[in-house]
Amino acid sequence: MDEWKPSPAGKPHKKRSWYLAWKYKLMNQRALRKLCQTGAVLFLLVTVIVNIKLILDTRRAAYEEEEESAQDYDDEMLNVEVPRHPVNNKKVLDVEVYSSRSKVYVAVDGTTVLEDEAREQGRGIHVIVLNQATGHVMAKRVFDTYSPHEDEAMVLFLNMVARGRILIFTIKDEGSFHLKETAKNVLKSLGSQVAPFLSWRDMWTFVGKKGGEVYGEKHAKSPALSTWGDPVLLKTEVHLTSVEDAECHWPDTELNRRRKRFCSKVEGYGSVCSCKDPTPIEFNPDPLKDNKVFDVPVAVIAGNRPNYLYRMLRSLLSAQGVNPQMITVFIDGYYEEPMDVVELFGLSGIQHTPISIKNARVSQHYKASLTATFNLFPDAKFAVVLEEDLDISVDFFSFLSQSIHLLEEDESLYCISAWNDQGYEHTAEDPSLLYRVETMPGLGWVLRKSLYKDELEPKWPTPEKLWDWDMWMRMPEQRKGRECIIPDISRSYHFGIVGLNMNGYFHEAYFKKHKFNTVPNVQLKNVESLRKDNYETEIHRLLGEAEVLDHSKNPCEDSFVPDTEGRVYVMFIRMEQEADFTTWTQLAKCLHIWDLDVRGNHKGLWRLFRKKNHFLVVGVPASPYSSKKPSSVTPIYMEPPAKEEGAVAVPAAEQT
């Protein structure tokens, strides 16, 4: 009976996050606790049943697939026999749209513009936007509306598409499970008659003009929970309009010429292409007085997530003190759209042919980008390294300008990072405060050229090593005991949810509640105290002034910290040796901060805020600050939980 296996790997996360959120809300209400438990058990049961069903279905599907692909083959043969050549002045486009469980495709005038028959990916609603005058593909998206929140992304996207564009929809595998009312209504408003009734494993294709006519729609209902609707093939014609009608008439300026080029090629960027009131693409933020990082090159590492890149560059170019001439965007692969975004903002971009797979590819892309940056700016002593899924704080450059001299002068420093791994809404408070930490947070950081050229570049992991570059940089062989400077409140915000190491649940749990500075021109406090020796003096001063918390209480409880503001408190946890993070990990878990590995420590000390009080955690006896522990206090020890709870450590994408 091996069908009766527990649920597949990805499944429990969703369950846990949902359960957690619920638990969190109801925690203090004793009466509801029981209900909560019952609910969880019930939910567990349902999940198990659904999963078993899925396993059974997958087996059946594997069998059905063979028949289906034979059918596809026939269709393709037909296309080959009757080749259709697009003619330039033709006013009508032939459009074919195919929807099925394992394959979708869209052909425009005989040219395949979308074809996806890869296993285990591309599930959901595929959307293609065509230019109504030229028939060119302006956007291609897939929204996995089987999973939560993807329908919201789709609505957002559809709303951004300009009126008059041709929209093509097709479902692969499943696209209705998390397709909510709002999304269905948007599809309905586009003229779809089927969308409001789309259900589990239905096949569906639709072609229409935004704000205009419908060119065709086909739908095949799934006959039963365990099977898919029959494949549907929609063939229709679309009438093209004149180029004049498809373009906006902005004043002829250098900026608008860039805008025009961009808007005639791609879609889904909202008001930047609005005819009436287009959003600016040049920002001219205030310059910084005495900007120490004006000549520091900025390398933006990007993949094929042009919308992210667009959002990222907007925030970067709006940051005070930015110098656009120093920015280079490095695109991993020959993707057109990210390059279009780069050109829209008048920046320079460099494309990188992928040379290896997954993490190793990212890592090789990083190396090439960093080397290129120092080649292009041979005078630079530093480089700012950013990624395409970051928002950049308005005072990002101001923050760096005030701290960069430390990186130049203090050899015990490894980097300056804009990101505080432990800086959540409820644990970060002071925008002017900096820390030294033994970990390397990444997510917006400054790299010293000498570190790169003398140490990292020569021994950068080769492609076959398949290492994450950041993990590699964190290894003791590389870091050599050096520390990074970080702010209490992060100067970057990680918004990416679709990435190699990212999924929706993971993002929600670990990134969404991250605090992000929005105050301009923050004057950093006592920057000199961040130097190696000064920092020790500072820590001793802090610990000297700190009030020892009541160690008989539960540190996870809110009441562990008094209802005060602006005080300094210290607690002592058990930490047998340097690498003993047992108690810390449990504490991090219950404080709802980063617990997947150890971050933010400095010699066995963690600094954060609780209830607007500075909250210090010292690991005893491993930390040199253990001497500050009064002899009457017993360090708190927290037991690691049973195995089940710990199973979250490796997030994986959910799969049907």
Place this chain on the structure above:
Amino acid sequence: NGAAFSKLRGSQSGQDSTRWHVVRKFLGLISSHNIPVYLIDPLILGLVDKDIEQIRSSPDGPSPECKYFCAPRDFTTFALLDKTWKHEVGFLRTAEKMGFQWLKIINKDPRLDGLDDLSGMEIPLHYIFKLASHAIHLVVFYERSGNFLWHGPLRLKQHMDRKFVPFRKLHFGRYPGAYEKPELLLVSIDDLKVQIPKNPSSFLEEMSHSRFLECRYREARAFFQLYPDDASLDAVEFRKKAKSLLHLAALTLNNLGVKFWLSSGTCLGWYRQCNVIPHSKDVDLGIFIRDYKADIIPAFQKAGLPLKHKFGKVEDSLELSFQGEDDVKLDIFFFYEEDDHVWNGGTQAKSGKKFKYLFPKFTLCWTEFVELRVHVPCETLQYVEANYGPEWKVPVKTWDWKSSPSNVQDNGVWPIDEWDNVIQIY
């Protein structure tokens, strides 16, 4: 009053004032767009150099005659530092409105060449602005690793108008070039305000030896496909030490004004793999004996590199060896020029035997190597082949300097009474 002045001059001396007008218009164009260009025209700088004292002392004085910009020439050449301007389309539009026809030569960015599979936007290397019978050649200079400026070659693409200007007469663009970052001086010549290199004669001297060779990155990649790079910790460490030793040696010799080039294994490493050969164990440089200075030994000692041995003497087969950090050695071979070849000598310490290594004659080019601007023989292939034979592409781990090189000749034995002088080991 410039127009009146030039008219006057033109009529009096029979000189052509078209050039002066075009240059003035061009300077107006670039100043209206805040583009800092400087004059690098070798013919004008040659004239300017003769009067440099006077020009320096009266930066604003009116010129009694049109001495520089009125000689009838097809071109006047200016330089532009890439990082000091934005590639603005507006600039070219204004140029058009002023009546200039322009040609832009773009090509790929050599700073990305050494990197696997990176493709950036093409960069502008040269502009030519034509008005009436005169043309302005604007050469774009880029900063490169190794603290120098680089300009690209001027190569016409297929669709380009080959008769736009007489390209063969251009002073820049036949080869790529490498220059020091110049100090500039704002002067007024022929009533035109223009920036020039502060020291025109040294700029002109530099120009005559400015040819630059790019490393053969594509071939180097092919080499590493065949023979994967040694990524061991030892190799990484050695390369790091060799690089810093080369930087120190370059600094020391440059301060002395002694011209040197990459020789032997170091040259082979550059030519074959664009990197230090990790198993080579030393750094090799060549110096022409005519450039020898007695200060070389003390200068290296002062830089923290003690003399390890000295073989031969200035008149014959001189070779110096300095001790770098942890067993990495710096070998300097002195080259003796004959009518149809050059050679350097070798000495076997225990036997007093002399050897001679023969090379075809060569000139020196600049290149960029481990973030340094250094010389290499322009005719690198002949040089490397003379030294390592036709099989130089195949890495060899065991190398005997007395027998392996294909250009080695026995050269007798040092007389015993000279040994104390010609065989010094420390």
